[in-house]
Amino acid sequence: MMLRLDHVTKVFRIGAFGGRTVTAVKDVSFDVAPGEVVSLIGESGSGKSTLGRLILGLSRATGGTITFDGRPARAGKDYYRDVQGIFQDPFSSFNPVFKADRVFAMIKESYHPGVPEGEWAERVRTALRDVRLNPDQVLGKFPHQLSGGQLQRLLIARALLLEIRLLVADEITSMLDASTRIDVLNLLAELKTRGLGVLYITHDLSLGNYLAERTIVLREGAVVEMGPTGDVFGDPLHPYTRELLSAVPRLHEDWADAEDPGTCLYHERGASGGLLEAAPGHLVACARSKTC
Amino acid sequence: MSLQVSELRVHYRTLRGDVRALDGMSFELGDGEILGLVGESGCGKSTLGKSLIRMDGRMRHVGGRVVLDGRELPIADDRAMNDFRFKEVSLIPQYAMSALNPTRKIRRMVGELLRSRGAALDAAELERRMDQVGLPREVLDRYPIELSGGMKQRMVMVISTLLDPSLLIADEVTSALDVSTQKAVARALLGFRDSGYVKSMIFVTHDIALTHHIADTIMVMYAGRLAEKAPADALVKAPRHPYTRLLVDSLPEVGVRYAERRLEGIAGSPPSLLDPPPGCRFRARCPLAGDECAEEPPVAEVAPGHHVACWKA
Ligand SMILES: Nc1ncnc2c1ncn2[C@@H]1O[C@H](COP(=O)(O)OP(=O)(O)OP(=O)(O)O)[C@@H](O)[C@H]1O
Ligand SMILES: Nc1ncnc2c1ncn2[C@@H]1O[C@H](COP(=O)(O)OP(=O)(O)O)[C@@H](O)[C@H]1O
Ligand code: SF4
Ligand SMILES: [Mg+2]
Numbered sequence: 045m046m047l048r049l050d051h052v053t054k055v056f057r058i059g060a061f062g063g064r065t066v067t068a069v070k071d072v073s074f075d076v077a078p079g080e081v082v083s084l085i086g087e088s089g090s091g092k093s094t095l096g097r098l099i100l101g102l103s104r105a106t107g108g109t110i111t112f113d114g115r116p117a118r119a120g121k122d123y124y125r126d127v128q129g130i131f132q133d134p135f136s137s138f139n140p141v142f143k144a145d146r147v148f149a150m151i152k153e154s155y156h157p158g159v160p161e162g163e164w165a166e167r168v169r170t171a172l173r174d175v176r177l178n179p180d181q182v183l184g185k186f187p188h189q190l191s192g193g194q195l196q197r198l199l200i201a202r203a204l205l206l207e208i209r210l211l212v213a214d215e216i217t218s219m220l221d222a223s224t225r226i227d228v229l230n231l232l233a234e235l236k237t238r239g240l241g242v243l244y245i246t247h248d249l250s251l252g253n254y255l256a257e258r259t260i261v262l263r264e265g266a267v268v269e270m271g272p273t274g275d276v277f278g279d280p281l282h283p284y285t286r287e288l289l290s291a292v293p294r295l296h297e298d299w300a301d302a303e304d305p306g307t308c309l310y311h312e313r314g315a316s317g318g319l320l321e322a323a324p325g326h327l328v329a330c331a332r333s334k335t336c
Numbered sequence: 337m338s339l340q341v342s343e344l345r346v347h348y349r350t351l352r353g354d355v356r357a358l359d360g361m362s363f364e365l366g367d368g369e370i371l372g373l374v375g376e377s378g379c380g381k382s383t384l385g386k387s388l389i390r391m392d393g394r395m396r397h398v399g400g401r402v403v404l405d406g407r408e409l410p411i412a413d414d415r416a417m418n419d420f421r422f423k424e425v426s427l428i429p430q431y432a433m434s435a436l437n438p439t440r441k442i443r444r445m446v447g448e449l450l451r452s453r454g455a456a457l458d459a460a461e462l463e464r465r466m467d468q469v470g471l472p473r474e475v476l477d478r479y480p481i482e483l484s485g486g487m488k489q490r491m492v493m494v495i496s497t498l499l500d501p502s503l504l505i506a507d508e509v510t511s512a513l514d515v516s517t518q519k520a521v522a523r524a525l526l527g528f529r530d531s532g533y534v535k536s537m538i539f540v541t542h543d544i545a546l547t548h549h550i551a552d553t554i555m556v557m558y559a560g561r562l563a564e565k566a567p568a569d570a571l572v573k574a575p576r577h578p579y580t581r582l583l584v585d586s587l588p589e590v591g592v593r594y595a596e597r598r599l600e601g602i603a604g605s606p607p608s609l610l611d612p613p614p615g616c617r618f619r620a621r622c623p624l625a626g627d628e629c630a631e632e633p634p635v636a637e638v639a640p641g642h643h644v645a646c647w648k649a
């Protein structure tokens with residue numbers, strides 16, 4: 045396994061004197077193999093971005109371990125050669141005083157100093173075209189001169205230039221229009237066949253469904269269900285997964301109201317402690333209480 | 337007619353010349369109408385929203401008019417527009433959630449905002465509207481950072497509509513929300529219209545399925561111009577513009593197993609708005625393009641309320 049999380053927990057201290065705590069991530073275990081897209085789904089505040097930041101070494105887990113190639117995941121240049129993240133709000137990821145070409149030049153300086161200028165310029169243009177940006181239209185511009193979708197694609201191009209092995213993509217397609225979004229998803233699908241592993245964080249179930257081999261549903265920091273995408277979406281076992289699926293707007297159907305949550309498979313099978321493996325690789329948590 | 341936009345041209349000044357972000361947009365919006373606005377990223381949706389409320393320093397009103405409820409909006413005059421902002425037109429910008437002032441508790445922020453508009457805070461009304469969108473009252477005594485994305489978004493919605501503007505422009509307000517919150521926010525927007533807090537609305541989004549559920553009419557923009565505008569159902573089920581057709585075909589759906597099957601995007605990218613080519617702007621990417629497309633297609637009404645700018649529609 046390339047990336048592995050074992051019983052990862054993250055507790056934040058909040059309030060003036062750190063008197064209160066929030067458990068943002070609770071006992072989460074999963075892995076991502078090379079060439080695999082794993083999608084992480086859940087409502088806002090469910091801990092998706094916190095998990096992404098932990099994996100990227102931007103914050104330290106309170107409990108459990110995160111390893112990459114068997115070594116602890118730690119922020120640093122070596123780690124970032126292999127692992128990069130792209131986040132939700134593209135405006136916050138760019139330094140507003142640098143034009144796009146400067147941003148790419150800085151990547152060369154830190155990660156690929158040996159590449160000749162001319163070749164680097166060509167790589168930049170290829171990466172931009174891969175994300176369907178016209179290099180002449182974006183290279184000379186400051187971040188505020190680009191639209192939200194253009195910026196987001198610029199970030200993806202930047203990650204591609206690093207030739208990384210794992211991409212943590214946190215809601216990267218939420219601001220893209222439908223056709224660009226498909227282009228970006230198809231691009232990720234292509235990179236995956238070349239061995240890139242992707243943790244695809246999204247709240248859009250249809251995109252996760254399109255791209256991911258495996259799906260993890262997160263709620264209040266804990267995994268409620270995970271398994272092969274077709275099983276999780278085709279045969280959702282947890283009432284919460286069913287509720288999410290019913291809220292998805294569909295093109296040719298009316299918006300369904302939440303259906304009867306149904307029974308708790310976990311209890312019916314008399315399971316206890318951890319997740320129940322209902323089918324090969326398809327795990328589900330108890331629906332009745334968050335603690336059992 | 338609540339809003340009439342005719343031949344609107346708005347450019348951004350840059351060192352390399354003008355970016356023609358809106359290049360002759362015309363459309364109308366009826367009383368009580370919710371207009372869904374979609375289009376490729378960079379086509380000018382946010383520019384349209386900004387033009388109707390506040391142009392930034394680099395924006396230039398080059399031509400065209402905007403009339404709201406029979407009065408012309410002085411969009412080029414930042415000062416004169418003050419009489420209209422919040423009261424007549426209100427905008428919830430893209431990334432509004434991250435724009436809330438982090439150092440103020442919500443209650444204080446709302447008070448300050450209203451005072452700057454010369455209005456007093458009607459606490460009862462504020463609370464009633466918060467109830468309506470499912471926000472607990474203690475939210476008022478919290479800092480923005482202590483709210484979830486969906487809560488912030490609903491709070492921004494309530495604040496932007498407190499003075500009952502005639503027109504509300506909501507720019508990708510649901511894009512960052514999970515499906516259940518998205519549904520709640522979309523329904524809250526419908527409620528605002530039904531309760532008469534806003535008369536009409538422009539709902540900018542990339543989610544065509546979502547806009548189909550809440551909009552009466554959907555307008556598709558391409559490279560600074562109108563491509564197609566039609567009743568929501570017609571636009572989704574029987575689109576006439578080649579761009580709209582490709583767009584609708586590129587939507588992934590849940591409940592479908594894709595495995596190795598891939599949907600297709602639209603090859604190529606939109607033309608540069610610095611110096612757009614003559615003729616139909618979609619020409620270089622259009623599978624139906626022919627010789628006549630070297631000339632700009634006019635916007636034609638092909639069925640009642642169904643407008644298309646394409647020679648072959
Ligand atoms: N300050 C600026 N200076 C120069 N060009 C700009 C500026 N702001 C926007 N543009 C350009 O104007 C065009 C329209 O941008 P706009 O933000 O309206 O797009 P949008 O349709 O809202 O896109 P998205 O879907 O990505 O939000 C784009 O080509 C963009 O690069
Ligand atoms: N730096 C932080 N300090 C305190 N609480 C935080 C911090 N970051 C996240 N949280 C809390 O952790 C929980 C999970 O947040 P997040 O991972 O951002 O969720 P998601 O990405 O799924 O929307 C939320 O309750 C959030 O308020
Ligand atoms: S006018 Fe011509 S190029 Fe433009 S959309 Fe129609 S067929 Fe295509
Ligand atoms: Mg997040």
Ligand SMILES: [Mg+2]
Pocket residue numbers: 191192381382383430507
């Ligand atoms: Mg925009």
